[in-house]
Amino acid sequence: MRFGETKSTMTKLDELLDPTLVSSLDRLDLMSRKMLQGRMQGERRSRRRGQGMDFADFRPYAAGDDLRFVDWNIYGRLDRLFLKMFLEEEDLGLVIAVDGSASMDSGTPNKFDVARRIAMALGYVGLVNQHRVTLSLLQEGRANSLVGLRGRRRTCEAASWLIAQKANGTTGFDSACRSLASARLGRGMVIVIGDYLLREGYESGLRALAARGWDVFALQILSPQELNPRQDNESIDVRLVDSENKSEVEITLTAAVVHDQRRRLEKYNSTLRQTCLKLGVRQMTIDSALDYQKFLLESLRSQGLLK
Amino acid sequence: MTLLTPFIGIVAALIVVPLLLVLYILKLRRTRRDISSTLLWKSKTEDVRANALMQRLRLSPLFLLQCLLLLLLAAALMQPVLQGWTRPSSRMVLLIDQSASMQTLDAPDKGTRLDQAKRLAIAQVEIWQSGGFFASSPPEIMVIAFGQDASVRIPFTTNYGRIREAIESIESTDQITLLAPAITLARAFTSEQASVSPSENTQANTTSLVIQLISDGNCSDLGQLSLRKNETLSWIRCGNSVTQNQGMSAAGAERRNDDPTLADAFVALRNFGETAVQREVQVRGNGTLIASSAEPFTLPGSSGKGATQMPGEQKISFAPFKISTSGVLSASLLPEDAFATDNRAVIAIQEQQSLRLLLAGNDSALESLLNSVPGVLLEQISCQDFAKRVVADTNWTDSFDVVVSVDCDVPTLTGGRWLIFGKPPAIASLNEYGQQPRQAIRTWKSDHKAMAQSQFSDLIVDQAAAIAPNSDWTALLEGSKGPLIVSGRVGNASVVYVAFLPMDSNWPFQRSFVNFTWQCIEFLGALGSAVTSESLEPGATIRMRVARGCTQVEVITPNGDRVAQNPIDGEIVFGPLRTAGVYRVEYLNPNGKQQTRAVAVNLTDAAECNVAAAEQVNIPGAQLQPQSIGFATLAIWPLIVLLVLLLLLLEWFLYYQSTGQP
Incomplete structure (x- = not known):
């Protein structure tokens, strides 16, 4: 049994964007499904x-x-x-929004760290291709953003901002997305990175972004502990504490319970996919333990987000 | 607020609250795991793994709420009642017992129970007047004092001064206790006042009646009571349930037949206590000690309990003593106990009197019988002369103590006392319809004074008048074909009618003929008062015949009060008697001579003399427990249970809030 208790420890820029990855990213560009009107x-x-x-x-x-x-x-x-x-x-307006709720600060590897790494990598691709890059942290119903980044020289600024962000509190996904959608960021692409484990739901928020004409990409990151909460056959009595609202669930982790939880997760993700499909939002679910470089260079290219 | 069963609640609280604590302390120590979200986790516990016994108690809101719930339930088990609850504008009836047992000296201040009852009643009225919890105005109060009968001391009023005066004016009586008349009286007043307006008749049927009984609970008619739907009866107890009493159950004295100047006396004693006691009895004649028990004797204790209790009994006879004139014997049980009323008994012995009898008609058997009785002045007359005199002087028959008519035509029944044999008198209510042939005896009324101690089963009547008396008559002897002896009252005449002639039967050869004839004459002429007066019970009525023309008739009560009487048809009626003792009737006879006759009144009722205050009042359908004074109580436990249910909902809400489950 493993549960994610690993907190984010990333403090260095090198940890955020691997120098060996930079040269590979230089060759990539973002690809929007929509022909969007830029400003410059x-x-x-x-x-x-x-x-x-x-x-x-x-x-x-x-x-x-x-x-x-x-x-x-x-x-x-x-x-x-x-x-x-x-x-x-x-130029392309690129908004990369990262879920900054406490639930992201869990898992091994830490979901928030992985989310920031991917955000940084995608942001770097945007910057080197002269797009207008906006980084945003969705937290407590607000979108805290770093806007107007353009050009490779703004890479360091973007990385510093991401390093400085902390995951805590709730997302307030709906309000945060509406806040983001109402910002004068022009039209472009929005990549929303989070775990999408939202009690208040996500549909309304995604709909608000899609309604602005943005090309929305929803990237769900789940930790291995969330995908597979039990790895041995030993029964265990635990008290699960929600990282956001501190609610407790007393549970005896048996194989049946784990199976039941997996089934519910699959159903939840299936619903997420269907909702995104209905809203015209591209969606992808990844394991935070995957090789994110490979993910960037292969998976996102195969998904058509990068070229 | 009063807790009816505090012990049960305390015990329950001492058990369940620590149990909850233990359950929380022994609660399975689950490993805390912080996860990103419990959104997709459902609570499912199997407690597979045993954990450490003790863990630190976490004072969670749920735990505190559950403790509160258990404490509230324990409080509900204590049955809290709120005193001071009364319905606004309700009407209260105070029933104050003034019976004999209320004179028992076992109140907390060594006073009588009646004094205690009056204090309690006044205190109760003061509380009611002060207005109770939720009361908007003081209730109307009616005070009824009751013993054998009931009287309204003050009708419904809110005037505290008048109510207090009415309560303080209640005096003790020596009567037995009957609750039913008091409740009937209360009902009558309640419905009467509620239905003053014709339009409110329907409301009268639903008028609630709140009755507060202040008594020792010794009511002999509880089994016949029943409360109506809208009636509430509560009981405040006076006296002590362990008070024991010894008293006299009977006392008597009789002149000797062979020497009327000598009299024999006896007393019967009883003990309601469980233990035997040493007692002494003295008999005084006109204030002088004339007899006593030789030495203190043992009065055995009672056996059984409750309804099956049998008091210990002892009977004592005294050596004959000389008493040539009228007088009053007084027997006393010494030493006195808490209930003094039955420690004394009085016996009134009258001066010997001659009995004036008129025999109309010829019957040798009757003539010889009546002539053989000492002290009888017998006059004889033929049937023809009798009929003439009766028509000529309607008061003539009333001058005799008893008129015996044998087969005479009685044209009209004038005033007096009649013993009629043979031909029926001209009374329509007898409904004569011919003759009945030979018949045997079917039954007789053995509890009638004229029929006592007689056997009629061997009587054969050859011929009798056929009568069908109406309900005004009482059949004393029933033959196989109809009534043979009847008793009744027609106008001023008291009549015993024998529907056959003694010589038409085998009756003259039987002892019952002698017994009946003499007892019937005693019954009609009240001849017994010439030998020894009959003792009456408190609550009874003195009915005494005095000669016509008597004046200045007065009844002197045991307290010395003189009450003037006006005889009607030569009879005075006084009562109901409120106290035990000797009542004297004084009058001037037509000759101007002062006459005095005494009537003894003794309390011998077993239920009344058993003065131990009742533990509870059992009436059909209800068991009243003694209450303290105050307002009617409101049970609070249902409100507590309601509160518990609401808190359970809150607990449920908090629980699911904490677990994040829907």
């Missing part, structure tokens, strides 16, 4: 016609057009002026 020119195609690298279309020349975009080859053949249209490359 970036390195991401947008629907807006403009000064991008990818050709989009031709249109007849009109007075005042930039002559640099006239296709002189066509003029030579047809003796008419046409303008080449390109998909303009814009």
Whole structure:
């Protein structure tokens, strides 16, 4: 029997973002399922016609057009002026929200640590690709955010902010998501990282984010202790204490009880998946014990979050 | 607030609260595990692993709540009652016992029980007047004093001064205790006042009656009582349940037939206590000691308990003593105990009187019988002359003590006392319808004074008048074909009618003929008072015949009070008698001579003389336990149980809040 009592101990930037991973992340970029309108020119195609690298279309020349975009080859053949249209490359609004409730500060490996590592890695990918990165901690019904990060040089600032965050209290997921959705962060991608073990539910919060037109990605992190609470056959009488509301459940952990709990967890996660599907939210559940580098480089790419 | 059963509650609390503590201390020590969320965990305990016996007690709200619940339940077991609860504007009836047993000197201050009852009643009224818990106005109070009969001392009122005066004016009597008349009286007043308005008749039926009985509980009619649905009876006990009493159950004196100047006296004694006691008896005649027990004798203790208790008994006869004139004998049991009323008995011995008899008609057997009785002045007359005199002078028959008519036509029954044989008198209520042939005897009323100590089973009547008397008549002798001897009262005449002639039967040859004739004459003429007066019980009525023309008739009570009487048809009626002792009737006879006759009144009722205060009053359907003065009590335990249920809900809520379960 193992229960997560391991508290977060991460204090160094190196622990947050492994230097050996950085070079791999440099080659990645975020991929949104939606064509979103950015605020500034970036390195991401947008629907807006403009000064991008990818050709989009031709249109007849009109007075005042930039002559640099006239296709002189066509003029030579047809003796008419046409303008080449390109998909303009814009920046992407990337919001990475981490559940900062006490329930995240548990498990071995610590769920909050893993969540911050993934947030940092994704944030780094956003920064090096000139996206507007916002880091947010969902805690006690509020979204404490570090906004307006752009460019590789802001990496250290982002990492310091994440290191400084502590998981305690409740999430207040609904209120926090609404608070995040109401912030003027533009449109973009929102990645919400948490355990999603929420008494108050998660649907309303996710719906608020999705309703803003964001491309929402829900990443659920569960510890091995939550996924498999009992690893031996010995019965044990325990008093389980909820890390958030301190409620107690007295229980005798027998194989049947564990089996029952697993079944409930599966059902809960299934409901989470169905809810996300209904809201148009991508969702993924991971074990905090997995190799997060492999997760970033392989799983997220296969999921289409990174390219 | 009073706890009816504090011991049970304390014992329960001493058991269950420590038990709860132990359960909490011995509670399975489960390993605390902090987990991220208990959202998906359901409580399921099997206590598979034994743990350490003792653990530190955690003062959780649940534990404190459960302790409170157990203490409340223990408190409910103590049956707390709230005194001072009374319904506003309710009406109270105070029933104060003034019977003989209430004179027992065993009150806490060595006074009588009646004094104690009056103090308690006044205290009770003061509490009621002060207004009780939840009371908006003092209740109306009615005071009824009762012994053998009941009287309203003050009807419903809130005037404290008048109520107090009414209570203090209650005096003791020597009567027995009957509760039913008092309750009937209370009901009558309650319904009467409730139905003053015709529109409130329906309300009268539902008027509640709250009765507070202040008594020693020795009521002889409890088995006949029944409380109605809207009646509440509570009882405040006076006296002590261990008080023992010895007294006289009977006393008598008779002149000797061979020498009327000598009289024999006897007393019967009884002991209601369980232990035998040494007692002495003295007999005084007109204040002078004339006889006494030779030495203190042993009065045995009673046997059995409760309803089966049989008091120990002893009878004592005294040597004949000389008493030539009328007088009063007084027997005393010494030394006196707490209840003095039955320690004395009085016997009134009258001066010898001649009995005037008129025999109408010819019957040799009757004539010889009546002539043989000493002290009888017998006059004889033929039937024809008798009929003429009766018609001529209607008061003539009343001048005789008894008129004996043998087969005469009696045209009208004038005043007087009649013993009629043969032809029936002209009385419609007898309903004569012919003659009955030969018949035997079926039954007779042996408890009638005229029929006592006689056997009629061998009597054969050859011929008798056929009568069918109405209910005004009492059949004393029933033949096989109808009544043969009847008794009744027609106008001013008291009549015993024998429907056959003695010579038409074998009766003259039987002893019952002599017994009946003499006893009937005694019954009709009250001849017994010439020998020895009959003792009456308190509560009875003195009915005494005096000669017509008597004046200045007065009854002198044992207290010395003189009460003037006006004889009606030569008879005075005085009563009901409230105290035991000698009542004297004084009058001037038509000759202007002062006459005095004494009537002895003694308390011999066994139930009344057993003065040990009752442990409880048992009436059909209810057992009243003695209560202390105060307001009616309100049982609080149901409220506590309700509170416990509410706290259980709170405990349930807290429990599921703490476990996070729905």
